[in-house]
Amino acid sequence: EHIANQIAAGEVVERPASVVKELVENAIDAGSTRIEVAVEEGGLQSIRVKDNGSGIEPEDCETAFYRHATSKIGNGRDLFQITSLGFRGEALPSIAAVAKVSLTTASSDDGRGRRLEIEGGKLTASEDTAHGRGTEMTVRELFYNTPARLKYMKSIQTELGHISDAMYRMALAHPGISFTLQHNGNQLLHTLGNGDLLQVIAAVYGTSAAKAMLPVHAEDPDYRISGYVSRPDWTRSNRNAITTIVGGRYIRSNGLNAAIMRAYHTLLPINRYPLLVLKLDMHPSLVDVNVHPAKLEVRFSKEPELYQLVEQVIRKALLGENL
Numbered sequence: 001e002h003i004a005n006q007i008a009a010g011e012v013v014e015r016p017a018s019v020v021k022e023l024v025e026n027a028i029d030a031g032s033t034r035i036e037v038a039v040e041e042g043g044l045q046s047i048r049v050k051d052n053g054s055g056i057e058p059e060d061c062e063t064a065f066y067r068h069a070t071s072k073i074g075n076g077r078d079l080f081q082i083t084s085l086g087f088r089g090e091a092l093p094s095i096a097a098v099a100k101v102s103l104t105t106a107s108s109d110d111g112r113g114r115r116l117e118i119e120g121g122k123l124t125a126s127e128d129t130a131h132g133r134g135t136e137m138t139v140r141e142l143f144y145n146t147p148a149r150l151k152y153m154k155s156i157q158t159e160l161g162h163i164s165d166a167m168y169r170m171a172l173a174h175p176g177i178s179f180t181l182q183h184n185g186n187q188l189l190h191t192l193g194n195g196d197l198l199q200v201i202a203a204v205y206g207t208s209a210a211k212a213m214l215p216v217h218a219e220d221p222d223y224r225i226s227g228y229v230s231r232p233d234w235t236r237s238n239r240n241a242i243t244t245i246v247g248g249r250y251i252r253s254n255g256l257n258a259a260i261m262r263a264y265h266t267l268l269p270i271n272r273y274p275l276l277v278l279k280l281d282m283h284p285s286l287v288d289v290n291v292h293p294a295k296l297e298v299r300f301s302k303e304p305e306l307y308q309l310v311e312q313v314i315r316k317a318l319l320g321e322n323l
């Protein structure tokens with residue numbers, strides 16, 4: 001069981017940013033409206049995620065760290081119907097196998113909570129404690145017992161870059177949740193959680209970027225598209241500012257990216273790129289979320305139709321027309 005967890009950890013926990021992503025997704029799934037993330041030394045020393053969500057029942061705390069114990073999947077077909085971000089019950093056991101984890105949680109407002117400590121997959125403490133409703137998870141010394149993996153970690157700046165990137169994408173996907181990110185005590189991100197996507201764009205990319213955005217909106221019987229796209233006269237040298245969100249999940253799709261770039265065709269100078277946040281909503285039967293959640297890949301069942309709609313709605317926004 002312990003070895004299985006370490007092997008699984010290799011898939012789920014690639015680097016500190018994967019831990020941040022898994023813990024924050026759990027906080028989102030728990031219905032949190034405020035999620036505070038604080039990391040030290042690029043997350044290699046510690047990662048703390050604190051939320052005000054549902055909390056975990058005292059009697060469920062230990063099982064949350066057993067592999068697949070909490071999997072929300074009943075059978076293979078359910079993978080097409082995923083609505084929560086977590087769905088394999090693999091993240092917590094995997095993280096706990098390769099780090100020193102402490103969990104403090106309470107599922108009611110009466111202040112009665114539970115605290116657990118797990119080191120390298122072994123439960124080392126479990127006790128009642130006072131805690132407000134919500135969960136605080138701290139992951140220290142990631143990969144301390146898997147030195148080969150630790151050796152693959154890049155510089156603190158590189159690991160922090162991956163963490164910020166993951167946080168930006170999740171904040172953009174959830175403007176109704178307030179996110180903060182601190183690194184070694186410095187605040188790097190603060191979103192208000194008031195549902196205003198433009199505020200999140202300002203928090204992530206700066207106010208001048210937010211001012212350069214045009215709203216987009218389109219609907220057909222299968223898809224609904226909304227979000228913001230940058231004016232063609234405001235560009236970036238970095239192509240990494242296209243965020244596509246499907247069902248609350250940040251995804252990567254070469255087809256979508258190509259459709260987006262077609263919309264900007266001839267409007268951008270060479271080697272300049274736009275900034276976009278596009279939310280795509282569709283019936284779950286029209287999208288296949290890849291079985292491996294870390295890969296962020298999806299397959300759409302009506303690709304040409306979707307790509308055409310995306311290109312069209314952006315093009316119209318850029319040309320100042322109304323759809």
Ligand code: ADP
Pocket residue numbers: 022026027030051053054055056064065070071072085086087088089090091092093135
């Ligand atoms: P999954 O998210 O795939 O179910 P995880 O290993 O990430 O699996 O989490 C295990 C379980 O622990 C979750 O299903 C959830 O019930 C509980 N849990 C984890 N984090 C939180 C949290 N922040 N708030 C409430 N419940 C949580």
Ligand code: MG
Pocket residue numbers: 022025026085086087091092
């Ligand atoms: Mg999870």
